[in-house]
Amino acid sequence: MRIVPIRYTAEVAASKRFYLALGLSTGASSRPGAWVELPAASGMLALHTADVAPGTCELAFKTDELLEDVAARLREAGFSPGPVLDENHGQSLRVRDPDGVWVQIHLLDRELYT
16 A cells, blocks of 8 residues: 545645645646645655645555455454445545544546546
């Protein structure tokens, strides 16, 4: 798995300019401009517009593993993942960590969104 913090912002373009100035690169983005991936030397930052407070961050992971297998492992460990959802970028799964914070796991299909 690869960790991907998701930074919610009021304006993706302005935040993108800021993080590019810090040294991140431009990666894949949505055609309408609602999100962009900014690869770095040892990870990636995802910028998204959302109805949450700007500056809010969420933890996400990208995996090549089937999400049904991840969900089964979480259930075996006593956690309650949500359903595996088909998305416009592949599949996703959400689960709350022990503090009640949502964590996202994504199995991406680049053919769907690039």
